[in-house]
Amino acid sequence: MTQPPSQPPSGGFGAPQDPQAAPGQGPTPPPPAAPPQTPQPGYGYPQEQQPGPYQQQPGPYGQAPQQPGPYQQQPGPYGQPPQQPGPYGYPQQQGPYAQQPGPYGQQPQYGYPPQQPPPPPGGKGGKGKVWAIAAGAVALVLVAGGVVLAVTGGDDAKDKKDTAGKDKAPEASASASAPVNPGDGQGDGRGGEEDLNAGRQDGEAKVLWYKTAPKVGSDGAGAPGMWITDKVAVKAAYKEVLGYGVQDGKVSWPAITLPQKICSVTKNPSGAGKIVVAYMSGTSSRANCNQVQEIDLATGAKGWSAKIPEREDKDDFFDGTGSSISLTYVGGDTLMVGRSMSGLALDAKTGKKKKFVVEQYGSDCFPKAFTGNKDKLLSVASCGAGGDNAHEELRQLDPETGKVRWTKKFPKDWTVGNVYSVSPLVVYSTNQDDKKYNIASFKEGSASVRAEVGVDGLDTGCGAGFSFLTRDLNGCQGVTVDGSTLYMPTKGKTGGANAIVAISLTSGKERWRVSSPEDQSLLPMKTENGSVVAYMEASYGGTAGRVVSVPVSGAHTPKTLLQNPAGTAGIESGFYSKDVAWADGRFYLSATNLSGSAKGQQKLMLAYGE
Secondary structure, rough: OOOOOOOOOOOOOOOOOOOOOOOOOOOOOOOOOOOOOOOOOOOOOOOOOOOOOOOOOOOOOOOOOOOOOOOOOOOOOOOOOOOOOOOOOOOOOOOOOOOOOOOOOOOOOOOOOOOOOOOOOOOOOOHOOOHHHHHHHHHHHHHHOOOOOOOOOOOHHHHHHHHOOOOOOOOOOOOOOOOOOOOOOOOOOOOOOOOOOOOOOOOOEEEEEEEEEEOOOOOOOEOOOOOOOEEEEEEEOOOOOEEEOOOOOOOOEEEEEEEOOEEEEEEOOOOEEEEEEEHHHHOOOOOOEEEEEEEOOOOOEEEEEEOOOOOOOOOOOOOOOOOHHHHHHHHOOOOEEEOOOOEEEEEEEOOEEEEEEEOOOOOOEEEEEEEEEEEEEEEEEEOOOOOOOOOOEEEOOOOOOOEHHHHHEEEOOEEEEEEEEOOOEEEEEOOOOOOOOEEEEEOOOOOOOOEEEOOOOOOOOOOOEOOOEEEEEEEOOOOEEEEEEEEEEEEHHHHHEEEEEEEEEOOEEEEEEOOOOOOOEEEEEEEEEEEEEEEEEEOOOOOOOOEEEOOOOOOOOEEEEEOOOHHHHHHHHHOEEEEEEOOOOEEEEEEEEEEEOOOOOOOEEEEEOO
């Protein structure tokens, strides 16, 4: 196995994306620019197509190439590395809580701005750290985008003046502008005055309720996270967390207002129905995403709050929370907090007890990203950055103790972009230099690859959601896994027809595919009752979306479960960066980024049903 060349640990695909670039949601938006093309499939793929500038090569796992499926498509031209706007589908945990990244508007995950490190006080820090990791990333950003860097961390006096500066997080409060009669079911909680059901035709679903977005500054704001329970639909937006009745949209509990902008969330709730929301410590460029608040989805009650420490050692100059952290529930009661170069495992019940730390191992391996579920904790590390032995490693850890169970070393130039599913483990990786990608399933409890996917033309556009020094591994909108089958969309023209492909995780081969019955894109959301449930997205020409089910056995004929009303097609197609969910016969659509320059009142969330 050859060794990779020098490479920065993250953000190596160009300048960071502008987290506020999402367009506003309006009733008649212009069509967006076409999403970036993704790398063509890499190793282990069929070789029947004509050779081109990016010929496919055997993959890093040493497996024989898969035979092509009957519907093999030519990969599209390579434009730029895949990026994911905000995430939201977590195939490892199916159900109404699944969070999916939107296919439009390539934003950093959930509107997070790029992470920015401080300059080191010297060439090296304590403990023999290899500071070339951050230095390489800084140089890359400066060359590629001319980005003005701010200092990460809050340890100096100036930073403490601007940020919270205390061990205890600032207290979140019930909103001073909470809806009328909050919590008694009478207030509208940002409800609009438009009648979105006017002119509704027979056979069309109703807009059960909708909510408008809070006003934000000119730089915009994130609206990360949407959680659906059997009774409450919860949405985070700007500085607020809001809860509504799933059927009528009435306020379920008083709005929670946080002192500063929300910068991260746990995209899946805990087993006890709790979430954790992180918010900034201040408003200046020196503020950090280090204040966290627990919230009960059912009642809106605030639980524990805490301030996340910037680092474990004062000499770890490049570690820290910066402008985003990752938050993931793993194990029975562990909250994994991902910083730029380490991970902190907290007691999820109290937020106070430090269970373990995932930090530098070996001489030059630094953890960069985390994901997991109740059984597993997965970590990706950048090793040897800036040297001849640069590579990445994927490790499975015990979610209660942090003990390493296995390590998988990736070969030269290959980067772990996403984890499509934790159980079974399905990993998406990319080779930027050769402009290829790979999707591989792993044997349970092992670093051994079970199969590599051998299907061309797949839409992997959400596969690598990088910010500056962190990345998000938590699944991909439009990708879902059920048992031994992976369901993915193909690439079609922007807003046009595509197909859903069922792929065996034991062989990597295509099992079947079904094309969209209309000139609209299909986006798998989940599997239930023996079918794949997909959202047929609204078109920019004014055709409303719908929810369809595709049986996984027998005839794979799409059946309409819910036809959205034609009268709201313009609003529906205006959610460029969006989150979608299907639960208990209702379809939910919400924004994940809020524009600071949109004219009129932006729509935050809509619920459709019979």
